[in-house]
Amino acid sequence: MLQAFANWITYQALHLARGTRLADAVNFFVYDTIKILLLLAVIIFLVSIIRSFFSPERTRKLLSHKKQFAGNIIAALLGIVTPFCSCSAVPLFIGFVESGVPLGVTFSFLISSPMVNEVALIMLWGLFGWKVALLYIGAGLTVAIIGGLVIGRLKLEKEVEEYVFQVKMQEAAIAELNWKDRYEYAYQYMKDLLKKVWPYVVVGIGVGAFIHGYAPQDFLARYAGRSNPLAVPLAVLIGVPLYSNAAGTIPIVHALMEKGMAIGTVLAFMMAVTALSLPEMIILRRVLKPKLIAIFVGILAVSITAVGYLFNAVL
Amino acid sequence: MEIKILGSGCSNCVKLEEMTRRVLSELGVPATITKVTDIKEIMSYGVMSTPALVIGNEVKVYGMVPPKARLTEIITTELVKSEE
Numbered sequence: 001m002l003q004a005f006a007n008w009i010t011y012q013a014l015h016l017a018r019g020t021r022l023a024d025a026v027n028f029f030v031y032d033t034i035k036i037l038l039l040l041a042v043i044i045f046l047v048s049i050i051r052s053f054f055s056p057e058r059t060r061k062l063l064s065h066k067k068q069f070a071g072n073i074i075a076a077l078l079g080i081v082t083p084f085c086s087c088s089a090v091p092l093f094i095g096f097v098e099s100g101v102p103l104g105v106t107f108s109f110l111i112s113s114p115m116v117n118e119v120a121l122i123m124l125w126g127l128f129g130w131k132v133a134l135l136y137i138g139a140g141l142t143v144a145i146i147g148g149l150v151i152g153r154l155k156l157e158k159e160v161e162e163y164v165f166q167v168k169m170q171e172a173a174i175a176e177l178n179w180k181d182r183y184e185y186a187y188q189y190m191k192d193l194l195k196k197v198w199p200y201v202v203v204g205i206g207v208g209a210f211i212h213g214y215a216p217q218d219f220l221a222r223y224a225g226r227s228n229p230l231a232v233p234l235a236v237l238i239g240v241p242l243y244s245n246a247a248g249t250i251p252i253v254h255a256l257m258e259k260g261m262a263i264g265t266v267l268a269f270m271m272a273v274t275a276l277s278l279p280e281m282i283i284l285r286r287v288l289k290p291k292l293i294a295i296f297v298g299i300l301a302v303s304i305t306a307v308g309y310l311f312n313a314v315l
Numbered sequence: 316m317e318i319k320i321l322g323s324g325c326s327n328c329v330k331l332e333e334m335t336r337r338v339l340s341e342l343g344v345p346a347t348i349t350k351v352t353d354i355k356e357i358m359s360y361g362v363m364s365t366p367a368l369v370i371g372n373e374v375k376v377y378g379m380v381p382p383k384a385r386l387t388e389i390i391t392t393e394l395v396k397s398e399e
Contacts, residue, residue: 055364055378056363056364056378057361057362057363057364057377060363083364083378085325087323087325087365088325088363088364088365088378090323090354091354091357091363091364091365092363092364094354094358094363095358095363098358163355166355167354167358167359168359169358169359169361170359170360170361171361181385184381184382184385185379185381188379188380188381188382189379286354
């Protein structure tokens with residue numbers, strides 16, 4: 001039905017001749033934009049309702065005094081469902097540490113939460129299919145668990161700013177939400193998020209459509225294909241500064257994959273975009289000393305690159 | 316009525332403050348609004364997700380900007396309570 005609509009826009013409304021590059025690009029653009037925006041609206045609403053059951057305050061209670069390993073796994077999983085924005089990374093970090101969540105477990109949460117986020121997953125699902133989306137979840141969780149375990153092992157508590165350990169929190173008596181609150185919260189969240197991401201989606205799909213229609217087949221195969229061992233680390237490097245634009249980058253990457261970019265490279269790039277971001281590091285600098293931030297970035301970059309190589313080798 | 320908005324300057328915190336001011340002026344309720352931006356103080360309320368709305372010393376909303384109708388409801392309820 002969506003395809004029929006996209007066809008109608010392209011061939012009837014805009015009178016573009018079938019089979020031309022322009023028609024191809026326009027058709028691709030209309031179809032993908034509508035599909036992704038619809039998916040985003042519906043799924044974000046549903047995810048928000050689920051999330052209303054997992055406040056950071058509750059997650060903190062669940063994780064407090066958890067052991068290594070089991071704690072890292074639970075933290076990585078809770079990272080998927082707990083609502084989190086990098087603007088509240090600082091209070092969240094302090095809150096976790098204050099209630100006795102081990103440092104490594106806290107990091108597992110901090111890695112998985114932005115990386116395995118709903119926008120990235122929806123876009124991956126919508127454009128690449130559910131298999132790639134699942135792979136991405138699996139890879140993200142693995143990186144989060146391993147990263148947290150390593151940081152826990154390294155005993156880096158002294159690399160956390162001292163004042164963090166002095167904060168005392170009150171147990172806030174926070175009212176339970178009823179279903180009406182949950183719907184309202186979910187609707188509000190969906191509206192805000194769509195308002196924020198739609199320009200990126202449209203621009204991203206636009207660029208993707210252009211590549212789809214105009215770039216020669218296989219033009220990336222030489223540079224970003226399996227045979228180039230530098231492709232994965234390079235993709236990770238490029239991914240770091242592209243913060244929070246999962247919505248805009250995924251359609252572009254999708255088009256690049258059609259032109260020969262290997263899947264492991266694609267996933268590594270995506271993970272670098274979502275998990276490693278300069279603004280988040282700057283925010284985290286308020287609670288972490290530079291050495292710990294450097295270790296954090298290093299571990300993530302290495303494990304994301306490893307995951308990229310692994311997928312390129314196996315798939 | 317004493318109202319505090321907790322948040323370290325994110326866009327939602329500004330939005331919550333504006334909305335609270337609007338609701339208060341529509342209801343004609345005199346109130347002082349204090350912005351709390353110090354992270355230690357924010358956390359002393361047991362809140363990890365900002366923005367949050369505190370009336371008296373109780374956390375009423377946290378982690379989101381509520382719909383305006385809900386905010387009005389919260390403030391009127393508190394008003395009735397304080398008059399009793």
